[in-house]
Amino acid sequence: MNFLDRNEFNFAPAPQVLEALKNFDTQKLGFYTRIYDEGKKSIFSVFLSEEYGIDEKQIMLGYGGEDLLKEAVHYFLTLPDHNRLMLVPKFSWWYYKSIADEVDGQTVQYPLYEDGDTYRYDMDTLKKMLHELNPKILLLASPNNPTGNALTPNQIENLLQEAPKTTYIVIDEAYASYVNRDNSYIKRLIDEFPNLLIVRTLSKFYGLPGLRMGFGFTGNGLGKFNRFGNKYLGYNRISEELAIAALKATDYYRDIADKINEDRKNYEREIGVLSGFKVYKSQANFILIKYPIELKEPLQNALKEQDYKIKFMNEPDINTHLRITLGRPEQNRIVIDTIKKVAGK
Numbered sequence: 001m002n003f004l005d006r007n008e009f010n011f012a013p014a015p016q017v018l019e020a021l022k023n024f025d026t027q028k029l030g031f032y033t034r035i036y037d038e039g040k041k042s043i044f045s046v047f048l049s050e051e052y053g054i055d056e057k058q059i060m061l062g063y064g065g066e067d068l069l070k071e072a073v074h075y076f077l078t079l080p081d082h083n084r085l086m087l088v089p090k091f092s093w094w095y096y097k098s099i100a101d102e103v104d105g106q107t108v109q110y111p112l113y114e115d116g117d118t119y120r121y122d123m124d125t126l127k128k129m130l131h132e133l134n135p136k137i138l139l140l141a142s143p144n145n146p147t148g149n150a151l152t153p154n155q156i157e158n159l160l161q162e163a164p165k166t167t168y169i170v171i172d173e174a175y176a177s178y179v180n181r182d183n184s185y186i187k188r189l190i191d192e193f194p195n196l197l198i199v200r201t202l203s204k205f206y207g208l209p210g211l212r213m214g215f216g217f218t219g220n221g222l223g224k225f226n227r228f229g230n231k232y233l234g235y236n237r238i239s240e241e242l243a244i245a246a247l248k249a250t251d252y253y254r255d256i257a258d259k260i261n262e263d264r265k266n267y268e269r270e271i272g273v274l275s276g277f278k279v280y281k282s283q284a285n286f287i288l289i290k291y292p293i294e295l296k297e298p299l300q301n302a303l304k305e306q307d308y309k310i311k312f313m314n315e316p317d318i319n320t321h322l323r324i325t326l327g328r329p330e331q332n333r334i335v336i337d338t339i340k341k342v343a344g345k
């Protein structure tokens with residue numbers, strides 16, 4: 001089966017990652033990390049600290065981005081003041097609401113709107129909602145899943161300057177490396193906003209969802225939360241070495257991102273012109289497409305016959321849409337041709 005439904009990685013890992021795995025000293029598995037004696041979390045948090053120019057104390061590690069997001073939502077929504085309100089984008093990863101539900105949190109959606117071939121955050125409405133509702137958490141996702149649109153660092157800064165000082169800001173940047181080559185804005189933002197958490201992962205751009213490694217950056221008002229999320233006895237010794245190897249191989253992964261960009265254009269050129277179809281601009285490793293709903297079953301059947309799985313969206317107001325992970329060129333070709341055939345072209 002070809003899985004193009006969960007924004008995973010259909011390419012080979014970087015050779016440096018394979019090398020790191022081959023060369024891993026298994027004696028290390030007999031011991032917890034000793035780096036804790038130096039007051040540090042992991043060799044990976046130390047590496048990130050140097051890479052991003054951020055104090056190691058302001059770095060968090062998790063079992064994927066999902067772990068850090070869950071820790072943050074659970075922690076902030078159960079603080080003693082009983083404010084359990086979180087704002088999330090209207091079209092976004094279903095998991096945000098699910099983790100808030102786990103602690104009886106309340107989730108309110110803020111709008112995104114369609115502007116030509118892209119979605120945008122409705123910043124004016126969002127600012128108004130921040131003032132009127134005074135939420136405990138504002139969750140931003142950039143790029144957002146499934147709409148694929150991203151915020152610039154300046155847009156984020158402008159928005160955060162207007163947010164209530166008591167609101168914790170969580171930015172899910174799972175797909176950010178596809179957009180931002182210059183990461184210096186992260187330090188700038190966490191220095192300016194003490195209540196800010198930025199979450200990243202090795203699962204998307206760095207293609208290692210099976211590694212389960214995520215990392216986050218915290219503003220200096222989040223020391224207590226950072227301590228809450230810290231693992232006293234350390235992290236997975238193999239994962240931390242593979243994660244470092246992957247980050248050192250950014251050029252390899254950038255080439256793959258460039259390759260999938262070519263196929264993104266093929267989707268726009270070939271599917272965007274079909275009657276009743278619309279291909280949205282996406283800045284991540286997936287693409288959102290509106291399609292004629294009467295083709296749902298024929299499309300599902302045709303893709304199944306080819307052994308392909310893509311995501312048919314079900315959420316309100318975005319339920320005539322498909323989200324397709326960009327895979328290897330030959331996989332993308334099969335999906336494009338299958339859609340064209342079902343659409344009668």
Ligand SMILES: Cc1ncc(COP(=O)(O)O)c(C=O)c1O
Nearest residue numbers: 064065066093145174201203214
């Ligand atoms: C928007 C978004 N955030 C975070 C994640 C978390 O990924 P992981 O837990 O593998 O880091 C995903 C995975 O699909 C995602 O789509």
